[in-house]
Amino acid sequence: MPVLWLSLIVIAISVAVFAFGRQRALSASGGDSRGLHSLPVYYGANALMKAIFPAFGLLILWSLAQPLIIQNSISGMIPESALAEDANIGLVMSEVRRTADGLDYAIDGGFIDEATAENPNADVVGITQTLRDAGQIVTSEITQPILRAAQAYREMSTTMSLLMTFAVLIVALAGGGWGAMQSSRDFRARNVVEQGVLAILIAAASVAILTTIGIILSLVFNTVEFFRLYPAADFFTLLEWAPSFSGRGGASSLGILPLLWGTIYISIVALLVAVPIGLFAAIYLSEYATARVRGIAKPLLEILAGIPTIVYGLFALLTIGPLLMSVFGEDGTGWMGGGRSVMTAGIAMGIMLIPFVSSLSDDIINAVPQSLRDGSYGLGATRSETIKQVVLPAALPGIVGAILLAASRAIGETMIVVLGAGAAARLSLNPFEAMTTVTAKIVSQLTGDSDFASPEALVAFALGISLFVLTLGLNVFALYIVRKYREQYE
CATH class of the missing domain: 1.10.3720.10 (MetI-like)
Known part of the structure; x- marks a missing residue:
């Protein structure tokens, strides 16, 4: 299920449990809000927060982790013999992702059927030409290992997206139901909601700090990797800037x-x-x-x-x-x-x-x-x-x-x-x-x-x-x- 539709469903569930939690609190007090510890809206907000925030938190974490998990799993399927002398696994994985996206586009456009796309022994020359006819960019002729990796990539992506949909919906329903069941006369809904809002504000204030830390760490890790390949003394003392990329010859x-x-x-x-x-x-x-x-x-x-x-x-x-x-x-x-x-x-x-x-x-x-x-x-x-x-x-x-x-x-x-x-x-x-x-x-x-x-x-x-x-x-x-x-x- 697309993330947009999943998000809209989670929002709909949250609105429903908001109304249910508010009505349950009023029913517990006999329809008189004066018998409640907090205003009825706080009971609904408690159920809404427990439905929407854990669900969206899981959705964000899953969306960030899924590409990394799939890439680590698929990269192990590609033998070193399938790599060109001047290529690395990162470039090959980019080709795998482009091929997988091209297969999805070709299937949706009617250029190829699902059975052919999933056939591990399919004609790679024909597949390559089909993707080019469909307007998809492939850097070279697709090899058999690349095609199989792309097929596995599509399968894992579909499976994990389906699991994410079920997990997010279950968390939203469970959290919303728990919040709605808490709607009793003596439940301190206002205190819980205010603490939740405070946590949201702290999380929002932490975004800038965490973003800065992430930027610095990404720079530091890649800089350390660079200095493993190139002397730091030369980088800070040489009076010449002359990079020589692969295929041009010479040292940089x-x-x-x-x-x-x-x-x-x-x-x-x-x-x-x-x-x-x-x-x-x-x-x-x-x-x-x-x-x-x-x-x-x-x-x-x-x-x-x-x-x-x-x-x-x-x-x-x-x-x-x-x-x-x-x-x-x-x-x-x-x-x-x-x-x-x-x-x-x-x-x-x-x-x-x-x-x-x-x-x-x-x-x-x-x-x-x-x-x-x-x-x-x-x-x-x-x-x-x-x-x-x-x-x-x-x-x-x-x-x-x-x-x-x-x-x-x-x-x-x-x-x-x-x-x-x-x-x-x-x-x-x-x-x-x-x-x-x-x-x-x-x-x-x-x-x-x-x-x-x-x-x-x-x-x-x-x-x-x-x-x-x-x-x-x-x-x-x-x-x-x-x-x-x-x-x-x-």
């Missing part, structure tokens, strides 16, 4: 330093664009602009934050790059050899960061008490002197924190770099040359059919955890600056 040089340099260089250019413009805009909006101008200008400025980064990348590629080429290209100074460069990506990224700097700085400047301004005016200072000598020093820690947070945002940017900076990993001080960043290389290393047993694919996780540590350090430093130097005004 996977040094992170050129990528880190490109990341930092482009981020510096972006901050040189964003910080002055954003800070000056924040000063104007908070200190000089009228309420009407501020009400119009600030939302218009913050629209920049809502533009997708791919649009900024296209703007860099189609507008900023040609504009820089007209000035610094062959027709100008001759410093720039192409439209993709550090300056192209840095300027586009700086425009994207302007609302981050201006909005945060504006809020921080507005938080400076008016009494400080009044005291400065009372001593004879002008508005510009007050801003320069009173307001900005008081708001400086917060402004520095805003700049560091914008730097973290710049370091993690991808699409602008891919379209505007190019893909060359090099160590150079020329801002008009093409460079690349850590995030761009993560995308390129994991694009296409990657062999996750090779260091060229696993290096993406080492790059990811290096970038994670870098941005985490910047965020922690920003919080430290804000908390250490922030003035507390009464």
